[in-house]
Amino acid sequence: MRAYGRRGVLALAAGLLAAVTACTGNAQPAPTRSAAAASATASPSPAPPAVTRAEAAEEFSAIIATDDALRVKSPLEGRLDMVKNDVTTGGQSQIAVAAFLATGYAPPRFRWGAPTLYVPRFAPDEPAPWFSALVTRDGRPALLTFTKSDRWRLSSAAELLPGQELPKIKLDAEGYASAVAPDDKTVTISPQFIGPVHASVAETGTAGVTAGLLAAGPYTTDVAEQIASQREKAKNDGFSYDSIFSADNYPVYALRTEDGGALIQYSLTRTTTTTTKTAEDDYIPVPEQARWAITTPVLRRTLKLIETHQYATAVPPLTTPAAAPVIAHDGALTRASGQ
Numbered sequence: 250m251r252a253y254g255r256r257g258v259l260a261l262a263a264g265l266l267a268a269v270t271a272c273t274g275n276a277q278p279a280p281t282r283s284a285a286a287a288s289a290t291a292s293p294s295p296a297p298p299a300v301t302r303a304e305a306a307e308e309f310s311a312i313i314a315t316d317d318a319l320r321v322k323s324p325l326e327g328r329l330d331m332v333k334n335d336v337t338t339g340g341q342s343q344i345a346v347a348a349f350l351a352t353g354y355a356p357p358r359f360r361w362g363a364p365t366l367y368v369p370r371f372a373p374d375e376p377a378p379w380f381s382a383l384v385t386r387d388g389r390p391a392l393l394t395f396t397k398s399d400r401w402r403l404s405s406a407a408e409l410l411p412g413q414e415l416p417k418i419k420l421d422a423e424g425y426a427s428a429v430a431p432d433d434k435t436v437t438i439s440p441q442f443i444g445p446v447h448a449s450v451a452e453t454g455t456a457g458v459t460a461g462l463l464a465a466g467p468y469t470t471d472v473a474e475q476i477a478s479q480r481e482k483a484k485n486d487g488f489s490y491d492s493i494f495s496a497d498n499y500p501v502y503a504l505r506t507e508d509g510g511a512l513i514q515y516s517l518t519r520t521t522t523t524t525t526k527t528a529e530d531d532y533i534p535v536p537e538q539a540r541w542a543i544t545t546p547v548l549r550r551t552l553k554l555i556e557t558h559q560y561a562t563a564v565p566p567l568t569t570p571a572a573a574p575v576i577a578h579d580g581a582l583t584r585a586s587g588q
Contacts, residue, residue, distance in 0.1 A: 296373045297373065298368075298370045298371050298372070298373065298378075298425065299371035299372060299373055299374070299375040299378040300368060300371060300378040300379075300380060300397070301368070302366060302368045302424060302425070305366050305368045305380040305382075305395075306364075306366060308395060308401040309364055309366065309382055309393075309395065311401075312336060312395060312401060312402070312403055313361055315335075315336055316332065316336050316337075316403065317358055317359070319331055319332050319336065320355075320356050320357070320358045321358070322354060322355040328349070328354065329346065329349045329350075329354070332345050332346070332349065333345065333346055335400070335402070336402060336403060337402055337403050337404070338396065338398075338402040338403070338404050339396075339404040339405060339499050339500050339516060340404070340405060340499050340516030340557050340558075340559050341402075341403050341404055341405060341406060341559070343557040343581075343583040343584075344406075344557050344559070344579070344580070344581045344583060346583070347557075347581050347582065347583040347584075348581065350541055350542070351538075351541040351542075351581075351582075352541075359386050359387055360385075360386070360387050360388070361384055361385070361386060362384050362385035362386075363384070364382035364383065364384040364393075365382065365383045365384070366380060366381070366382050367380060367381040367382070367383070367418050367426045367504055368380040368424075368425055368426060369425065369426045369427060369428035369504065370421065370423075370425035370426070370427065371428070377396060377397065377398060378396070378397050379394055379395060379396040379397065379404070379428075379502055380394070380395055381393065381394045381395075381426075381502065381504060381514070382394075382395070383415055386406075386408065389408050389409070390408065390409045390415075391406055391407065391408045391409065391577070391579070392405075392406070392407050392408075392409065392415065392514065392561050392577050393405065393406045394406075394502050394514050396500065396502075404500060404502075405500075405502065405514050405515075405516065405559050406559060406579055407514065407559045407560055407561050407577035407578050407579045408577055408578065408579050409561075409576060409577045410467075410575070410576060410577060410578060413574070413576040413577065414576075415512070415576070416506040416507070416508070416510065416512055416563045416576075417506060417507040417508075418504050418505070418506060418507070418512065419504075419505045419506060419507045426504050426505065427504070427505040428502075428503060428504065428505070429503035429504065429505050429511040429513075430503075431501065431503075433503070433511065434567070435509060435566060435567055436509075436510055436511045436564045436565070436566055436567060437462065437510075437564055437565050437566070437567055437570050437571070437573060438462055438513075438562075438564050438573060440501045440502075440503040440511065440513050440515075441501065443501060443513045443515050443562060443564070444496025444499070444501065444515050444516075444517060445496055446459050446462050446463065447463060447469070447494070447496075447515070447517060447560065447562070447575075448493075448494035448495060448496060448517055450462065450463045450469045450470065450473065451468070451469060451472040451473055451476075451494045451517075451519075452473055452476065452492075452493060452494055453473055454469075454470045454472075454473030454474060454477075455470055455473075456473075461572055462572065462573065463562070463572060463573050463574075463575065464572040464573060464574040464575070465572075466574065466575060468558075468560065468575045468578050469575060476492045479492070480492075483523060486531075487525070487526050487531050488523050488524060488525055488526060488531070488533065489522075489523070489524045489526060490521075490522070490523050490524075491521070491522055492519060492520070492521040492522075493519070493520055494517050494518065494519050495517065495518050495520070496515070496516075496517055496518075497516075497517075497518050499515060499516035499517070499518075500515075500516075501513060501514070501515045502514040502515075506563070508565070508566055508569070509566035509568065510563065510564050510565045510566045511563075511564045512561060512562075512563055512564075513561070513562050513564055514559070514560070514561045515559070515560055515562075516557060516558065516559045516560070517557075517558050517560070518555060518556070518557055518558075519555070519556040519557075519558060520553065520554070520555050520556075521553070521554045521555075521556075522551065522552070522553050522554075523551065523552045524550065524551045524552075525549065525550055525551070532547035532548065532549060533547060533548045533549075533550075533551070533552045533587070534546065534547055535547060535548060535552065535585075535587070536554070538582050539552075539554060539582060539585040542582075542584065542585035542586070543585050543586070543587055548587040548588060549588065550587070550588050551587050551588060552585075552587040553584075553585065553586050553587060554582060554584075554585050555582070555583055555584040555585070556580055556581065556582050556583060557580055557581060557583045558578065558579070558580035559578065559579050559580060560575050560577065560578050561575070561576055561577035561578075562574065562575050562576065563576050
């Protein structure tokens with residue numbers, strides 16, 4: 250669905266223009282020897298970054314437009330494969346596929362505002378450049394991140410939580426941001442550890458070794474309390490219950506903030522399993538949100554629900570340590586199975 254033909258047309262037009270100019274009588278005279286020598290000794294212009302701000306703006310518009318076109322219910326074959334393989338990657342692929350399957354291939358379409366782009370200044374040889382965009386989605390601010398391998402794709406999308414604001418991103422004189430290295434030690438949680446830390450807090454709350462690293466809230470300590478409550482209830486009802494989080498191999502993106510901290514974007518998988526203890530007579534009800542994947546209303550032995558969650562967390566600098574708040578989230582039930 251992506252159309253890159255306009256770039257080819259522009260390149261061809263530029264080539265023809267150059268050829269025509271060279272053939273006309275208005276061509277500029279050859280430079281003098283002194284001018285040529287001065288040109289040879291001039292300092293070379295710095296190489297452009299791996300992704301420019303103009304390119305990021307173009308890719309944002311192209312991907313959003315393509316995603317919207319594919320969400321329109323139509324007889325076009327392969328829409329889901331296009332979304333999964335050509336438009337999204339990482340945790341967004343799981344969420345997008347579930348949105349199609351759960352709605353009979355009629356996923357919700359979004360209304361988008363104008364984006365504010367945060368483009369890290371990567372070296373020209375960066376193998377996997379990325380950029381982020383703060384944009385309204387259906388009237389609510391959301392943080393999106395796009396990454397490039399063989400082509401650009403949407404990797405992450407999380408809506409800012411009520412009362413939260415994006416921290417100020419550090420920009421250079423030309424408006425480029427700075428990416429924070431995975432093992433950066435100037436922040437209270439290095440980007441490479443944010444996923445495992447969040448998973449631990451969501452499972453153990455204030456009782457675990459990671460307590461205090463993330464701020465209390467609906468996607469951290471509250472989740473741990475809900476898991477403990479559900480586990481106890483299931484036990485009393487004759488079931489076993491467990492819910493675990495994992496970072497898997499999802500990518501992590503981090504931008505330097507003005508205070509020296511980092512805005513880190515990442516994904517987690519949550520797997521919840523319920524199992525009967527007394528065989529045939531006890532049934533496990535299938536929740537309504539999983540009926541698109543499991544057609545029966547109850548199961549006899551086990552129910553497994555897999556969710557994909559995407560977050561953005563504002564991590565303070567090590568010079569002013571504090572509990573890092575989760576400021577943005579989005580997620581969905583992406584798989585369900587049982588027997």
